[in-house]
Amino acid sequence: MRKLFALIFLLPMLAWAQSSLPPPPPKPLPSYAASVEVKSCPNSGDYYPRQSKRLNEAGTVVLRFFVEADGKLGTVEVERSSGYDRLDTAAQRLLQTCKFAPAMVQGKIARGSAKLEVVWRLDSVFGQSSLPACPASGWKSSCFGTITFPNGAKYVGEYGGDKRNGQGIEYRADGSVNRSGRWENNNFVESYALDANRFPFNPSSQVAAAPAVDPASAGPNWVLVAEATTGNKFYVNPSTIRRDGNLRRYWKFTDYASRQSTGVLSARTFEETDCREERRRTIEITGFSESMLQGRILGTERGDGSWDQIAPGTVAETVMRYVCAR
Secondary structure (H helix, E strand, O other), X not given: OHHHHHHHHHHHHHHHHHHOOOOOOOOOOOOEOOEEEHHHOOOHHHHOOHHHHHOOOOEEEEEEEEEOOOOOEEEEEEEEOOOOHHHHHHHHHHHOOOEEEOEEEOOEEEOEEEXXXXXXXXXXXXXXXXXXXXXXXXXXXXXXXXXXXXXXXXXXXXXXXXXXXXXXXXXXXXXXXXXXXXXXXXXXXXXXXXXXXXXXXXXXXXXXXXXXXXXXXXXXXXXXXXXOOOOOEEEEOXXXXXXXXXXXXXXXXXXXXXXXXXXXXXXXXXXXXXXXOOEEEEEEEEEEOOOOOOOOEEEEXXXXXXXXXXXXXXXHHHHHHHHHOO
């Protein structure tokens, strides 16, 4: 009986002790800034002003803006200009098409500010060709060259598929500009100004034709530079190597030990190597149906402009050492 009384007496005490404990602190309410859903923003290239392209205008715009509590775009300010009003205005037009996430302050949706950087960059700058020089004779594909017409007029510019494709200037016989702009399959399709110093009526060594490479034969000018364990052999034509600071451009061809899945048994490549950064990229590659650049041409492809790092101890390093020593 005494034990039961003690338990009955302690129960109210325990209840009182538990009720006297301080309550746990509340979980902090979420807070975060407003933001732009970048994946929902279009590519800046889709909004690049045509006139800015023609005038080689490029730069970076930083926009500071407010996102309202309902997720809609509010006030927009140019925090850092690109230096061109056209590009600054285009960046604001682009921003209007983006989607936004409003700010959160202590668990409540609120108005907030955010920033967006818009980069305007011309990957292939109008008025300056990055293509290799066309051969002195033969097929003109993905190259920069000159043709003189019987009346003395000239076209100076880019070629593709042995036709005027890309940027170029058509000169009259007296050297004055007749037409300037973009061409497609020998047809003049878009007019805009090009720098005549980069598309000169009398081409200088800057656009002089590279030594011709016979597309049908390996010929005696090719030097075996490396051979892989697979039996593939790699040749370079040293007479085509062109120096530009740390860069080397040259013709190379690969003779495969076995036929590739595409049917190619040899391939001729116009390559560029960066001797300082130890990287290389393909400018153009042509596949042949037989060894030593013989047989039918199975196709020609243009490189995408991306660089590949050269790993030590590879065939690519051997080729790099060869061309960079010249």
